[in-house]
Amino acid sequence: MKRVVVLLSLLSLGHSAPVSSCDSLLKPITISTEQMLGKWLYVGGSSDLPGSRSLGRLMTSAWLNITATPQSNVLNLIQTQRIYGACSSLTYDVTFENSTMVIEKPFYLKEVYLPTDCSDCLVVYEGVVSGKDTFTSLLLFSRRKSVLPAYQETLQEQAECLGMSAPIMTDPNYEMCPDNIPPSEGLSALNSLLEAKMGHRVARLLDAFFDMFVN
Ligand SMILES: *[C@@H]1O[C@H](CO)[C@@H](O)[C@H](O)[C@H]1NC(C)=O
Ligand SMILES: *[C@@H]1O[C@H](CO)[C@@H](O)[C@H](O)[C@H]1NC(C)=O
Secondary structure, X not given: OHHHHHHHHHOOOOOOOOHHHHHHHXXXXXXXXXXXXXXXXXXXXXXXXXXXXXXXXXXXXXXXXEEEOOOOOEEEEEEEEEEOOEEEEEEEEEEEEOOEEEEOOOOEEEEEEEOOOOOOEEEEEEEEEEOOEEEEEEEEEEOOOOOOHHHHHHHHXXXXXXXXXXXXXXXXXXXXXXXXXOOEEHHHHHHHHHHOOOHHHHHHHHXXXXXXXXX
């Protein structure tokens, strides 16, 4: 229960833009399982996960393949990314119900989807609880490699409404990873990343470094 309260309070954080427009920009949308399925290309995003800003610079492309499973409320995700030139792929199952994606363990993750005028985009607002830490991410995916500047601006406004740092966009000219990378089991890998608490300080330093020198 406590975790749910934390995530709900994350949803109402920070208001630097006018409240009424933030309210509409941050109101989760209704989305069906069918609309979720298929290939989604990562376009850009913002996160307070330590190290994510550095990763955002080093990760030149990423995509998801979401497929249905025999269980109607369970989806399978294959996540493929190119980091520092190397492709890797992870797979995991998630619960998807009532326009909300949830992973219960080994960490708690909840995703809702925010409004966008881009008809082939998915704006993900994600909260993660790992032990005593909570992290928030705002991610933009699209069926296409690039997204019109106007839609990127909406993402920027959503980040401002949430009090998050400016989204880092991927370069649409980068090479995508192929479809055929054998995925490894993803949840334990993601969990060890989240649990690497000793690494948080180093990751924050790296983030600060990238923000200062690589803009
Ligand atoms: C989804 O909505 C239905 C009907 O409103 C409700 O019975 C169910 O508990 C909800 N599921 C979740 C995971 O919130
Ligand atoms: C997505 O996964 C499904 C099921 O594994 C597969 O049939 C499909 O070819 C995949 N699509 C891509 C683009 O990898």
